[in-house]
Each structure stands twice: as C-alpha cells, then as structure tokens.
Amino acid sequence: MPPPTVVDPWLASRRFGVVIDAGSSGSRLQIYSWKDARTVRQQEKGDALRALPQVGKGTEDGEEWSLKVEPGISSFADNVEGIGAYLRPLLEHATTHIPPSLQPETPLFLLATAGMRLLSPEKQADVLKATCDFLRFHSHFRIDDPSPTGPCGSSVRIITGEEEGLYGWIAVNYLMDGFKGSDEERLTYGFLDMGGASTQIAFEPSKEEQEKAQNLVDVRLRLLDSSIIHHRVFVTTWLGYGTNQARERYVGQLINEFEDIRSLSDDAEEHIDDPCLPKDLVITNTPVQPESASSHSKSAHKFVGTGSFEQCLQKTLPLLNKDAPCPDSHCLFNGVYVPPIDFSASHFIGVSEYWYSTEQSFGLGGSYDFVQYERAASEFCSQDWTQILKEHEASREQGHLGGDGEVEESGVVVDTGKWGLDVEIPRLQMQCFKAAWIVNVLHEGIGVPRIVDPGGNVTTDGDSVAAQAQTKGLGRPTFQSMDSVGDIAISWTLGKMVLEASKEVPAASTTARPIVDPIDDIPDLSTSPVQPIRPPFLDFDGLEDKISHHLPPSLTRHSLGFSPIAFLFYVFVVAFASMTLYRMRHRLRSTIRRFVNKRDRAYLVDGYMMEEGQSLAGGSPPSPVWSPSPSRMSFQLLPPLKRLSNLGLRASRPSPITISRESSTRSGQYSPVRVSPLRSFSFPVPKAQGGLAPHDPPNGTATSFVPGSPRLHDGSIVSNGSVSSLSSRSRNNSHINLSSLAPRQAVSRTLSSGLHTPTAPYHEE
Structure with missing residues (x-):
C-alpha cells in the first residue's frame, strides 16, 4: 500500500513520531501523531490551549498503527549482521504509513528494555551501533547525531526500569487529564506497573513531602500556549518482585521448609502442600537455586494445591522482606526508600499485572474494591481444579475466554490476547498466587488503605467503591486498575511521544529553557536513583556531573541545550591538531x-x-x-x-x-x-x-x-x-x-x- 499523500485532509498540519519498543521477546513499532502546535494555536483560543498536544494513533483507520516482530533484538548480540533484516519490516511499515515529505521531520526512536539490559556493555554497544547504522542509512526519519548517549544520540539507546516508570507516569496523567487545570487545582495520579520480573512505582509527593523527599526527578512539559508545567516525581523499581520471580522465591521457601521437616521425621509427606494453588492441582516445580544450595533444594518436587487464599496471603507476606534494614528514614519494603505517600492526594493507576489479575481474571477492573476482590480470589482458589477446567472450557465454547491470553517467556509477560490451552492453562494455575501477591504488594507493601465498610461491601461493585471513597474523604478511588483510556492503551511509549510533542511547541522566548527528557534534567546523576545505561561510548557525563555545580546556571547543559564539557573537549582536540600541524609545517x-x-x-x-x-x-x-x-x-x-x-x-x-x-x-x-x-x-x-x-x-x-x-x-x-x-x-x-x-x-x-x-x-x- 503506498504511503498517504499530503493532500489528505487528515494529514493537514499533522506531525508524526515513531517508537520501537525493543523488548525481551520482540520489538513493537508504534506510530503516533498529533496536530502541529502552530496550527492549533490559530484555531483554538483560551482554555483550549492550557493543555498538551493531543497525541493519538498515527494512522487514520487506527488499525495499522502498530507492528511487532520476534524475537527480541538482544538475541542478535552474537550476530549483529542480522539486525538489518530483522528491523527491515518495521521500517517498511513506518515508511508505508507516513508520507515521504514528512519523514525527514519525523523522530524515530528505538528504545530497548529488559532483554538488552542483561547483555554485557560490549555487546550492548555492538547491537546499538549496528541498529543505529541501519536506521540512519536506510531511512529518511529524523535521528539524533552521535553524542555521549550513543552513536545515534537519544534515538537509539537502552532505557532503565525507572525511565519506563517515568514515561508511564506521563502517559497515565495525560490520559486521565492529570496535567490540566491551574497549579493549585492540578492533582496527578501515581503509576504502578508490575510484570513478571519487577514492579515499579512513580508518583508526585505532596507539596509538604517534596521539601523533605530525596531523589525526585523533574518532569517539565510545555503546553500549547507555551507555558511550562513542572512536576517533581519519585520513581523506583523493585527487581525480583514481579509475579514470576516472586513465585520462584516462594517455591524455594516451601521446599526449604519441607526439607527441614522431612529431615526431622521419617513420616513426612512425599509432596508439598501449596495453599496458593487451586484445590487438588498437582504440578512439579524445580526452583532456581544458587550453586551452594543442597541437592534436595535443587531437585524437582511435587506440589499439591490446597486452595486457601487466606493461607496464601500469609505465606507470601514474608517475600516482601519488610524487615530489611532501611538506610533512610522511610522505606516500604526490601529496604527501598520511598517518600511517605498521602493517599488523600495521591491516587494510583495500576497496569499490566494489576489489570490482568483483576479485570481479565475476575472481571473487577477499574475502581478497586478490596473486599470484593478478596472474595473473588478466595472463591477461585477453593474450587477443585477439574471444576475450573470445565468452566474454562465452557467459556471457550461461548466465546468468553478466561484469563488474559497472556504469553510469558523467562518470567516476563511478552504478549496478551494470544489464546490457546498452552497460554490459558498456566495462567489459571498461577492465578491464585498472583492474586495474593497483588494484594500483599498493594496493601502491605505500598500501603494502599483497605476500604472496609461491613454494611456496604457485601454486594458492591467498582462504582459504589468510588462513591464510598468520596464519603470517606478520599475523593477519587485510591487505586484503579486500567489497560487503556478510550482506544489508546496506557503504555510508556505513549508517555515518550507526549514528551516529544511537548518539545515541538514553540517556546515563549528564545531564551526559554528547552524541554528535555527527565533523565537529562537530573543535575547530579551520581546521587540520583535513575542511572542511565551507557554502553562504552565516549561519555562526558561523569566529568560534567562533578563540575556542573561550579558552573553558572546559564552555562549548564539544561540552559544551553548541549554539553559544554563535550564542546570544550572537541575545541581542544581541534586546537591541538591545528597547533601540531603548524609546528610541523616546514617538515x-x-x-x-x-x-x-x-x-x-x-x-x-x-x-x-x-x-x-x-x-x-x-x-x-x-x-x-x-x-x-x-x-x-x-x-x-x-x-x-x-x-x-x-x-x-x-x-x-x-x-x-x-x-x-x-x-x-x-x-x-x-x-x-x-x-x-x-x-x-x-x-x-x-x-x-x-x-x-x-x-x-x-x-x-x-x-x-x-x-x-x-x-x-x-x-x-x-x-x-x-x-x-x-x-x-x-x-x-x-x-x-x-x-x-x-x-x-x-x-x-x-x-x-x-x-x-x-x-x-x-x-x-
């Protein structure tokens, strides 16, 4: 299909942006678009300009805005020559749907996540260099020049889990209108994300706590009227606290307890009772153990489900490691510092596993009702496994599938909506454990308050929970699980494009401070919780971080828009080469x-x-x-x-x-x-x-x-x-x-x- 032409009315004054989410199992290209800010300012007036550019799907029909290829780009670490053929379908898809005349001004980003983080720095550099070369020489899209960030600047790089959380926070508040209104009226949402390997939190502390909080990241955005909104956000990640890795630690804990009991008594059972499995479900688990573990703890064991959600909550609670030493004044769990959360002002949106374990498993997505959710989980766990399979088969025949069609690889959720017994059955087996883990993380870990009203929570649904929250002075629901708003999915890639669209809004003056990524707004990376991943390219950040506080504000990277240290270095190199040639002129x-x-x-x-x-x-x-x-x-x-x-x-x-x-x-x-x-x-x-x-x-x-x-x-x-x-x-x-x-x-x-x-x-x- 040929690309659209600029005579299409839908394309009038339209801007585009392309993001490739290079994950562990595949790379997904997403095309976004928005109206040019100058045109919007001519057409709209007043309060309509007190908003961010309206970012949406980048195709007119909305169906072909995304394309995914497999496997993950990290699998080419030892075969970088194959990266070109791997990325070619994605590049062709983008060029097909974006007019050629608009491609040179369309930014293209390839941002790698979990899979690339596991590679050695040398292999990371090789993959990024090959990717950069292919995208630069086989497309006409706008790609950054080489910089200390990488061979293609910020266009091709690896992002951290904290950066994903920041982009997700921007996406949630953009879709939920958290950035609208005056500074006094604006109340942002917190962002919770949980996958198979980790869980993340990003939120804006209250004004009082911001004065005392540590390691806040500045997020600045420019509205259509050229005014700047500024938020200070806390973000952190708990590695190993996703559902799959938590399950591995839980299995190891049960095996150790079982082996201790069996060593003391010859009459011990030959199987392990597991309250986090549906009743009478029998599975075999081989835990991931260190080399120093005993042969018993590394061997396979048979687990038999007892289907007790209450016992499962108690068994999984120690996995939060709340007794870990806290180096700072306030920690939530595992010794990780988090500023105190005022839940009367901070309301949270949960995505990924929070959504899968509520809406697509129990039909309870949206406003969160703890009592109703706990009842649904308890009923599911106590069912006999054969009965669960019968109900699931009946749902399949009626076209109402249970679960979420979630595909997992190496403990990471890599896709959803992929139905089949190989996908759905493992999800049903682990649903009881995942439901208990969600409850413990939310309430015992993060501290989300339980709304308990014996007279009203017997038959409530999500809407009544919202009303109850209002009567208790909590305003909006304290926690909601969501997947999308309208037809736009909540994704960190959307947050990245909202930021890019904000950058293109004309500044109020030529001396205005430019809009940059939050990672580039951190004055001192040495003390920041967000440490960018920089493979071994030329890097001036360490030197600049040490001397930036000695420079006048007008000479910092944030004011100039480029690194003054890098500029002086290149000037020195040119001057030294010129002087050497001059001294050798006679020879x-x-x-x-x-x-x-x-x-x-x-x-x-x-x-x-x-x-x-x-x-x-x-x-x-x-x-x-x-x-x-x-x-x-x-x-x-x-x-x-x-x-x-x-x-x-x-x-x-x-x-x-x-x-x-x-x-x-x-x-x-x-x-x-x-x-x-x-x-x-x-x-x-x-x-x-x-x-x-x-x-x-x-x-x-x-x-x-x-x-x-x-x-x-x-x-x-x-x-x-x-x-x-x-x-x-x-x-x-x-x-x-x-x-x-x-x-x-x-x-x-x-x-x-x-x-x-x-x-x-x-x-x-």
Missing part, C-alpha cells in the same frame, strides 16, 4: 617539495634533452610534433602541491638538473655543465671606456645573473634556462639572441628545420 612543506620535484625532475630532463637535439631513447632527434609525456601529465595534475612547495623558494632553489658533456680546448667547443630552469635573456650593452665592465662577458653582451648559475672554465656565466644562448654566443656578437626569447615549446618544434641548432660547435674568430 610537511619539505616532504611535499620532494614529492613534487621527483615528478618535476623527469619532465625537465626530457625538455632539456629535446632542446639539445638528443633523442630521449638515444636514437634520432624527437619529432617536431610535440606530445605530452606521462611525467608532464602527472606534473600538470599537481598544481596545488607545486604552488605549496614553491612558496618562498623560487629565488633560492638551486638548479636541480646537471647535464655534462666532454669539452675540447683544442676545438674551442664549450658545453654547459649545469643549466638552471630559470630563464635569462642576453641583450647588448655598450662597452665602457678602456675595456669591458667588471664581470661582463668578453663579447660585450650583458647577461642577467641568477644566483646559483654555473660558470664556464673561462669564468663566463652560463645564462640560466637558455642552452641555446650558449651555443649561439660569439665574441663579436652584439645582437639579441631571439631563440632565447622564444618559448621552449617553439624551440623544440623547429629543431629539425635547421632554424637553430643547439649542438653546433662554438668557433672562436
């Missing part, structure tokens, strides 16, 4: 001179031999028809070098050519022993009284003197550059030698005609 000039003279010498020898009537090959004289020799041609191809070598050297360069011939004093023949390529002329002068003037030739003819000109054995000076003037000179000669005035080419053309014979002997009269 370089000498080398170039020798190079040029090597070619010049052969040409001059040929020319003088032709003037002497000598054959270049030792035979007959040359033909009167002149043709350029190879040496002459090569000399003509080097005029710049010739000019450089002759600078300041014309007057002092000695004659490079020496031609020797036997001389006979008895015959009176004289031959030049050295000829200068510089031409000279003979002209008559009157004799002085009493004889010749000093240094005049005996024939009364004055000859111009050029330094370095040779003399004959009688003391006379050889006229430089004119061999013919020697052969035609006579003591009684008082005329101008016309042949010496003629160009060399003309002389060589008349050799055979007898007009002038340079080799004629000299006879004294």
Whole structure:
C-alpha cells in the first residue's frame, strides 16, 4: 500500500513520531501523531490551549498503527549482521504509513528494555551501533547525531526500569487529564506497573513531602500556549518482585521448609502442600537455586494445591522482606526508600499485572474494591481444579475466554490476547498466587488503605467503591486498575511521544529553557536513583556531573541545550591538531617539495634533452610534433602541491638538473655543465671606456645573473634556462639572441628545420 499523500485532509498540519519498543521477546513499532502546535494555536483560543498536544494513533483507520516482530533484538548480540533484516519490516511499515515529505521531520526512536539490559556493555554497544547504522542509512526519519548517549544520540539507546516508570507516569496523567487545570487545582495520579520480573512505582509527593523527599526527578512539559508545567516525581523499581520471580522465591521457601521437616521425621509427606494453588492441582516445580544450595533444594518436587487464599496471603507476606534494614528514614519494603505517600492526594493507576489479575481474571477492573476482590480470589482458589477446567472450557465454547491470553517467556509477560490451552492453562494455575501477591504488594507493601465498610461491601461493585471513597474523604478511588483510556492503551511509549510533542511547541522566548527528557534534567546523576545505561561510548557525563555545580546556571547543559564539557573537549582536540600541524609545517612543506620535484625532475630532463637535439631513447632527434609525456601529465595534475612547495623558494632553489658533456680546448667547443630552469635573456650593452665592465662577458653582451648559475672554465656565466644562448654566443656578437626569447615549446618544434641548432660547435674568430 503506498504511503498517504499530503493532500489528505487528515494529514493537514499533522506531525508524526515513531517508537520501537525493543523488548525481551520482540520489538513493537508504534506510530503516533498529533496536530502541529502552530496550527492549533490559530484555531483554538483560551482554555483550549492550557493543555498538551493531543497525541493519538498515527494512522487514520487506527488499525495499522502498530507492528511487532520476534524475537527480541538482544538475541542478535552474537550476530549483529542480522539486525538489518530483522528491523527491515518495521521500517517498511513506518515508511508505508507516513508520507515521504514528512519523514525527514519525523523522530524515530528505538528504545530497548529488559532483554538488552542483561547483555554485557560490549555487546550492548555492538547491537546499538549496528541498529543505529541501519536506521540512519536506510531511512529518511529524523535521528539524533552521535553524542555521549550513543552513536545515534537519544534515538537509539537502552532505557532503565525507572525511565519506563517515568514515561508511564506521563502517559497515565495525560490520559486521565492529570496535567490540566491551574497549579493549585492540578492533582496527578501515581503509576504502578508490575510484570513478571519487577514492579515499579512513580508518583508526585505532596507539596509538604517534596521539601523533605530525596531523589525526585523533574518532569517539565510545555503546553500549547507555551507555558511550562513542572512536576517533581519519585520513581523506583523493585527487581525480583514481579509475579514470576516472586513465585520462584516462594517455591524455594516451601521446599526449604519441607526439607527441614522431612529431615526431622521419617513420616513426612512425599509432596508439598501449596495453599496458593487451586484445590487438588498437582504440578512439579524445580526452583532456581544458587550453586551452594543442597541437592534436595535443587531437585524437582511435587506440589499439591490446597486452595486457601487466606493461607496464601500469609505465606507470601514474608517475600516482601519488610524487615530489611532501611538506610533512610522511610522505606516500604526490601529496604527501598520511598517518600511517605498521602493517599488523600495521591491516587494510583495500576497496569499490566494489576489489570490482568483483576479485570481479565475476575472481571473487577477499574475502581478497586478490596473486599470484593478478596472474595473473588478466595472463591477461585477453593474450587477443585477439574471444576475450573470445565468452566474454562465452557467459556471457550461461548466465546468468553478466561484469563488474559497472556504469553510469558523467562518470567516476563511478552504478549496478551494470544489464546490457546498452552497460554490459558498456566495462567489459571498461577492465578491464585498472583492474586495474593497483588494484594500483599498493594496493601502491605505500598500501603494502599483497605476500604472496609461491613454494611456496604457485601454486594458492591467498582462504582459504589468510588462513591464510598468520596464519603470517606478520599475523593477519587485510591487505586484503579486500567489497560487503556478510550482506544489508546496506557503504555510508556505513549508517555515518550507526549514528551516529544511537548518539545515541538514553540517556546515563549528564545531564551526559554528547552524541554528535555527527565533523565537529562537530573543535575547530579551520581546521587540520583535513575542511572542511565551507557554502553562504552565516549561519555562526558561523569566529568560534567562533578563540575556542573561550579558552573553558572546559564552555562549548564539544561540552559544551553548541549554539553559544554563535550564542546570544550572537541575545541581542544581541534586546537591541538591545528597547533601540531603548524609546528610541523616546514617538515610537511619539505616532504611535499620532494614529492613534487621527483615528478618535476623527469619532465625537465626530457625538455632539456629535446632542446639539445638528443633523442630521449638515444636514437634520432624527437619529432617536431610535440606530445605530452606521462611525467608532464602527472606534473600538470599537481598544481596545488607545486604552488605549496614553491612558496618562498623560487629565488633560492638551486638548479636541480646537471647535464655534462666532454669539452675540447683544442676545438674551442664549450658545453654547459649545469643549466638552471630559470630563464635569462642576453641583450647588448655598450662597452665602457678602456675595456669591458667588471664581470661582463668578453663579447660585450650583458647577461642577467641568477644566483646559483654555473660558470664556464673561462669564468663566463652560463645564462640560466637558455642552452641555446650558449651555443649561439660569439665574441663579436652584439645582437639579441631571439631563440632565447622564444618559448621552449617553439624551440623544440623547429629543431629539425635547421632554424637553430643547439649542438653546433662554438668557433672562436
């Protein structure tokens, strides 16, 4: 399908952005679009401009805005040559749906996540370099220049879990209108995300807590009216606290307890009772254990479900590690500092596993009701496993699938909506555990308050929970699970594009501070919880972080829009190279001179031999028809070098050519022993009284003197550059030698005609 043309009304004043989410199992390309801010400001007025650009799907029909390829880009760490073929379908999809005329101004980002973080820095650099080269040379999209961030700047890089959380926080508040209203009225939402390996939190502390909170990240956005909104956000990640890795730790805990009991009693069961599995479900687990673990704890064990949600809550609670030492004044769990959360002001949106375990498993998505959720989970866990399978099969036949169609690889949720028994059955097996883990993280870990109303929570639904929250002074629901708002999914890629669209809004003045990514707004990365992933490229951040606080605010990266340290470094490199070349100028000039003279010498020898009537090959004289020799041609191809070598050297360069011939004093023949390529002329002068003037030739003819000109054995000076003037000179000669005035080419053309014979002997009269 050809790309759309700019005559399409939908494309009028439309801007585009492309993000490739390079995850562990695949890379998904997403196209976003928004109206140009200048056009919107002409069409809208007043409060309509107190908002961010409206970012949505980048295709008019909305169905082809996304495309995914598999496997993850990290799988090419040992085969970077295959990255081009891997990314080509994604690039072709983007070029198909974005007009060619708009592609040069469309930013393209490839941001890698979990899979790339596991590679060594060297392999990370190799993959990013190959990716950058392919995208730069096979597309016309806008890609950043090389910088300390990477070979394609911020366009191709690896982002941290904290950056995902910040972009997700922007996406949630953009979709939930958290950025609208005045500074006093604006109340943002917190963001919770849980996958198979980790869980994240990002929120804006209350104004009072911001004064005391540590490690806050500045998030600045520019509205359509060019005003700036500024929020200070806390973000952190708990690695190993996603549902799948928590399950692995839980399995290891049960095996250790089972082995301790069996070592004390011979009558121990041969299987492990697991309250976090549906009743009578039997599975075999082999935990991931360190090499130092015992053979028992590394071997496979049989687990039998007892289906007790209440016991499961108690068994999984220690996994939060709430007793870990807290290095700061306030920690939630596992010793990780988090500022105190005021839930009357901070309301949270949960995505990913929070949504899968509520809406797609129990149909309880949206406003969260703890009592209703706990009841649904308890009923599910207590069911016999065979009954769960029957209900699931009935749902499949009716087209109402249970679960979420979630695909997991290596403990990471990689896709949803992929139905089939291989996908759905594992989800149903782990649903009881995941529901308990969600409850413990929310309430015992993060501290979300339980709304308990014995008179109203027996048959409530999400809407009534929202009403109850209002009566309890909590305003909006304290926690909601969501997947999308309207037809736009909540994704960190959306947050990234909202930020890019905000950057393109014209600033109120030329001196306004530019909008940058939150990671670039951190004044001191050494003390920040967000540490960017920088493979081994040239990096000035460490040096800049150390001296940035000594620089005036107007000279920092945030004010200038570029790194002043990097700029000074490149200036130093250029200055050092220029100084080195200047100091070596004489040596370089000498080398170039020798190079040029090597070619010049052969040409001059040929020319003088032709003037002497000598054959270049030792035979007959040359033909009167002149043709350029190879040496002459090569000399003509080097005029710049010739000019450089002759600078300041014309007057002092000695004659490079020496031609020797036997001389006979008895015959009176004289031959030049050295000829200068510089031409000279003979002209008559009157004799002085009493004889010749000093240094005049005996024939009364004055000859111009050029330094370095040779003399004959009688003391006379050889006229430089004119061999013919020697052969035609006579003591009684008082005329101008016309042949010496003629160009060399003309002389060589008349050799055979007898007009002038340079080799004629000299006879004294």
